Amino acid sequence: MPILNRVAELLPEIVAWRRDIHAHPELGFDEHRTSAFVAERLREFGCDEIVTDFGKTGVIGVIRGERAASNAKVIGLRADMDALPIEEVTGLPYASKNNGVMHACGHDGHTAMLLGAARYLSETRNFAGTAVLIFQPAEELGVGAVAMIQDRLMDRFGIEQVFGMHAFPGLPIGTFGISQGPTMAATDEIEIRVEGHGGHPGRPHECIDSIHVGAQLIVAMQQILAQNVSPVDSAGLSFHLFHSGNTQRIIPQTAELRGSMRTLTPEVRQLIKKRVGEVVAGIAQVTGARIDLTIQDSDAVVFNHAVPTKLALHAAKDVAGENSVLETPPVMVGEDFSFMAQARPGAFIWCGNGNSAGLHNPAFDFNDEAIPYGTSYWIKLVENTLGS
Template sequence: MPSYRDLPSSALIQEASNWRRDFHAHPELGYSEHRTSEKVAQLLESFGLKVTRGIGGTGVVATLQNGVGPSIGLRADMDALPMQENSCAPHASCLPGCMHACGHDGHTSILLATARHLSESNDFNGCVYFIFQPAEETGAGARAMITDGLFERFPMEAIYGLHNWPGLPVDTVGVNHGAMMASQDTFEIHILGSGAHAAMPERGNDPIIVATQLVSALQSIVSRRVSPLNPAVLSVTVIEAGSAYNIIPQIATIKGTVRCLDQDVRNQVQEMITTMVSNLPPAFGAEGTVKYMEGYPVTKNNPTCAERVRGVATELLGDNHVVWNEKASMASEDFAFMLEACPGAYFWLGADGASASKPLHHPSYDFNDDLLPTGVRLFSALLHSHQTNPLLK
C-alpha cells in the first residue's frame, strides 16, 4: 500500500502531466472555468470521491473521508489570464488572448494527483477536502466560495495552498510565519478644474497641473510617511486628461494601486491618500475626489500552520531545501480570504529547473512538470501531519 512518504508512481505523475497540458491548452478565465471544473469533477468522481459542484460559481469541492480524525482543506486555483501566449509548446493555448501564465494548470493537476494518491493509499484517519477555486486572478473566487458557505459546509481545522515560484529551485519550499503576499487595493482620483483655451490658461484652472502635484505628493507617503521597516508600494499607473493640443481640460483622472504587508499600514496609507486628495487640490482652486477600492487582504500565515509546512518540507526534502522566513512578495493572492476565515498556510514551491523558469505572467511562461511529485508529497504529508498532531485538541 503506498504511503505519503513514497514518491507518487511514475504512472500517476505522467497522468497528472497529461491533465496539466490539457488544462494549459484549454485555458478559461475566472468564473468561466466550465470545461476545467467539469473535467476536475469527473476525475474526482472517478477516484471514488464525493464531489460538490458550483461552490462560488464554478468552484468544486471533493470530500475524502476515511474513519474518524481531523479535517483539513487543500486548495488549488483553476483560472487563466487574459493574455496572448507566445509559445511553441505543443500544448500551447488554443484560445487567442487567454493563457495559463501563472501555473494554475499545474496547481490543479497537483491537487488532482494528490486526491488520486490519497484515495488509493487510505493510510490516514480523518477527512480531507480538495478545494478547486475559480477566479483567483482579480475575481476574488476565494471570497465567493466562502460567501457560498465553504467553511460551514465543509468544516476544517486548517487549510493549505501552494504556488509555483520562479526564482526558487525545484524541490525547494519557501514559507514564513507571517505575511507571504501583500494586500492589493486600487484607487481612482478625479481632479475637477476649469477648462479654457490653452493660449489663455489664466481663464481656467488646469487640472493637469494639480494632478502632477498630487502624484508627487502621493509618492511621499511611502518614501517619507511610512516606516521603511513596514514595506508598502504605491504606484500611479494611469493619468488621463485632455483631448487636444489647444484645450485645457476640465477633468484629470489618476489611477493606481497600493500594496502592503501589514493591515495597520494598509489603513494608514488609505487614510493619507484620502486626506491628500481632500486638501491639496483646493490649494490650487480645484476639487478632488477619490474612490478607494479595497481588494485582496494580506496573505498572512497562521504561525503554527507555517511551522507545520516547514517541518513537513524538512522531513521530505531536507533542511537545505527549505527557505524559512522567506521574504514576502508585494504581489497579491486571494487565498488571503481563506486564511482570514480559517487557520492555514500558503507556501511557494520552487519552479527553476536546469534553466530558470520564465516569470509568472510572462507570455512564454509554462509550468514545470517536475514540480508535480513534490507538490503531491507535500500536500499528502500535511494531511498526515494533522493525524499525528491535530491543530484542534
C-alpha cells in the same frame, strides 16, 4: 524522503492535465470548462463527495481516510483555477487557444498538482479524518475565496485548518519557501477621477489642466512612502493607469488614474489610506480641480498561523529535504487565500518554479518539473496531519 514512487508513475498524466488546462484558460467566474474537467477527474478517482458550482464556479472534492482515529480532523487544500487577461507569447505547442487569455500565474499547475494528490489519496486513503480539496475560482479578481466562504465552505465541510500553495519563479525546482506570520500583502485598489476645466493650450490660464493635476497626485503620493512610513515597514503604492485626453491642441477636461497600495500591517494600511485622502484633498484645493477618490479593499494580508505553518514545514521537508525548505521574507503581492486563512488557521507555501519568466508575464509557463514536488507535498501534508 524522495518523490513518492506512485507520483512519479502518475507524472505523465498530471503533466497532460496541466497542459490541457493551460491550453484552455478561463477568466474568473468563467472557469466552466476547467471546473467540468476537474469534477470529471474527481469522479474518476472515486472521491467520496463532489460538489460543483460552489462559490459560483468552484469545485469541492472530499476524500475520507480509512485509518481509525479517536478524534478525526478535517483539513482543506486549496488550488486556484482562473487565468489572466494576457496574450500569451510562449509559442509552446500547448499555448493558450483563447485569444487574450492565458495562465500567466501558474494556476494550471496548482490545479493539476492538487488533482494528482486527489488521485493518490483516493487510491491509498492512508490517513484518518477528511481531506477537502478546494478548487477555487476567481483568485485573480480577489473575490473567489470570499464567494466560497459565503457558500459556507468552512462550516459545511467542517474544515479546521486550510492550506495553499503557489509557484514561485526564481526559487529552484525541488525547494519550498515558507515563514510564519505575514507572508503576502494586503492590497487596496485606488481609483481617482480628476475633473478639471478643458480648453485651448494657448490660454492655459483659463484652464485647469487635468494632466498636470494627475501628475501632481502621483508625485505627492510617492512621498507618502518616503516621509510617512517607517523604513522598517514594508509598503508599496503604485499607479498602473493614467488616461487623459485623446487628441492634440486641447487641454483635457478629465483624467483617470488607477493604482494599488500594498501593506503588511493594519496600522500602515490605515496610515496610507488616510494620507492618500489628505493628499487628494490638498491638491484639489490648490488646483481648483474636483477630485473623486475611491479606495476599494481587495486582498487582506496572508497570515501564516503557527500550527499550520509547522505542519506545512514538516511536510515540505519530508518531500524536499531539510536544506531545501527556505524561510522566505514576505512578498508584496496579493492573494485572496488571505480570507480563507482569516476564516480558519492556515498556511501558504511557495513551490520553486525554477528560472522561469515572472508571474503575470506573457512569457510565463508553469514548470512541469515542479509537479512531483508539489503533488508529493500535498500528499505528505494530508498523511502527516491526519496520521491518526
